[in-house]
Amino acid sequence: MVDRILGRSRDATAEAAEAADAVTATLTDPKQITWARVQLARNLRRPRILELVGAMADEFVELHGDRLFGDDEAVVTGLARIGDRRVAVVGQQKGADTEENIRRNFGMPHPEGYRKAMRIMALAERFGLPIVTFVDVPGAHPGPESEERGIAEAIARSIGLMSRLRTPIVVVITGEGGSGGALAIAVGDVVIALENAVYSVISPEGCAAILWRTADEAPTAALAMRMTAPEQQALGVIDIVVPEPGAGAHTDHAETARRLKAVIAEQLDALTRLSLDDLVEARYRRFRGLGAFREVDAAPPPPPERPGIADRLRNLLDPGRWSGISSIPAGRADREPPARDEV
């Protein structure tokens, strides 16, 4: 197990055998299976944009800088030839060792990373190049410098740009799809995921810390959020799940790239046959339709505007609760930090 998580390479047959029993046989508890997947998705040896593009492209030119502030190495952008097709590629990149990880900020992009991505995607649109993005990010960098330079603005703008780009966009989630930092480069015509990838609105640790009041419940939160690729596919958030070789993508980069390349090429072929107007409209419809709600009879919702006698009595007995007035008594609301997400 430790070997698998650390991604130490062993010989392929042993790994294949392990894969067979590790994920299916020895783990029967769904919580454990989900948690094993989360660990696999976070594996440092997992292939990301550089490894995958390196393996599947005949040519790759990396482009740097956002032209505004700097170059963020947590985001890799460039131009590549995949088969007979020239595309622009964008993705997040972690490091394989500590030194590289520091340089790449553990794969957590700053605003300039997303602004670089936007620059390359706009460039791709200008020159009629399809875009392939590779998502693997725990979340955008949450520090003060990120806030100062407007990480939220960068993410929102990037989402907006992708929603209207007049060129095909294929999204591949290769590892962790961590909330807004992932979605910023994941608004595409088709969303592909590797089998052990995960996608969620908040890290399971963050979710557990807020809803269960302890980060130790992360596996429970991971299960509750249904964050694994197959579950996300069932919800319609992910379109295609690509099986991984052996005990996981980290055991065989070349084979993973080969399988992905076939799917990406097929999707690009299909998407380039559509007119650009249809393409953009279909992309709008795709995201427009995600979410579950119902329309109930619009009779006015449950009443209580003013606290009744029962509420007043309860308030007297237990004044910590709220008053029934539609806003929270500020004295209490402000003492408790609001449940905020790291989206």
Place this chain on the structure above:
Amino acid sequence: MPIKLPSFRPRRDAYPPDLWTKCPSCGEMLFNKQLDKVLRVCPSCGHHFRLSAAARLELLLDHGTFAEHDGGLESEDPLGFVDQKAYPDRVAAAQLATGMRDAAVWGTGLVDGRAVAICVMDFGFMGGSMGAVVGEKVTRAAEHALAERIALIVVSASGGARMQEGTFSLMQLAKTVSALERLRAAGVPYVSILTDPTTGGVFASYAVLGDVNVAEPNALIGFAGARVSAGTIAQELPPGFQRSEFLYEHGFLDRVVHRSALRDEVIGLLRYLVARPQPAAEAIEGEPLALPNFRPFSFLTNLAERVLPPETEPAAPPNGNGAGPGSPATPAPSTTGSPESSPPPPAQEAPRG
């Protein structure tokens, strides 16, 4: 996990919370009825308390002009999410406590006689978290504004995406932002008003994308929770971090406006931000040689405004944080409404469209 027993003994600092509120900033005890009269701004220190959606609509719109749309939208439980409580139970409890169906309300109304589509969030409903219903309401408000070519106003107050709806709530970022992109392309104005708190996925989607971003003083506005920030980087956060003034300093807000001046601020902005008339937009694309910037309508309006005596200029201080003494007197211009306001139903009781 420790077992939490209900406490029947009142806390030492207890007071009947439906009568009095203690200002968390200066400690002043405020009589609730009085506080409501001064727009829930502390008269002694200027602290802005959170406002319910109904009170916010009353503050911004001409009296009695709000017509709610899609009031019947309700959350579903797509994941079957259960933490310490099942998600549908949490929604039901919030509905009971607030009298709302979800954390946002959208509809149409008039601001100084000008039609707008407006969507208002309420932090009281599950922390104003954005699930499919909130996303849908913001999107429908934007689509309506686009179809009618009227300005869109969104008032945000939210802790972020609603975890209980998983990635569906994340997808609301894409949904709302896509709709706003269409608004932007069509030249229909969007004013984003950020109130305490606006964080997480709401800030990283529609709240930050206004043609003009206006915030209330000292509102908490940020991407990642302060705990997440501090935990990830293990260093002291700068003072005033993620407050309106911090965002203003770093260039992400146009204006920081005291609540008493907010309505006039919006009125002033909407005089400039008028939806581009559709035919003109086509003309610009079609014949580049025509005078592209000459818009007779706005030209005449501007001329009239220059010639006619000025009525109410938006004279809000860029930073109204210290506006203490003026507060009790100031609410009048915002609540009295405009000449057009017709007496009939108050905003809360307006029939939903």
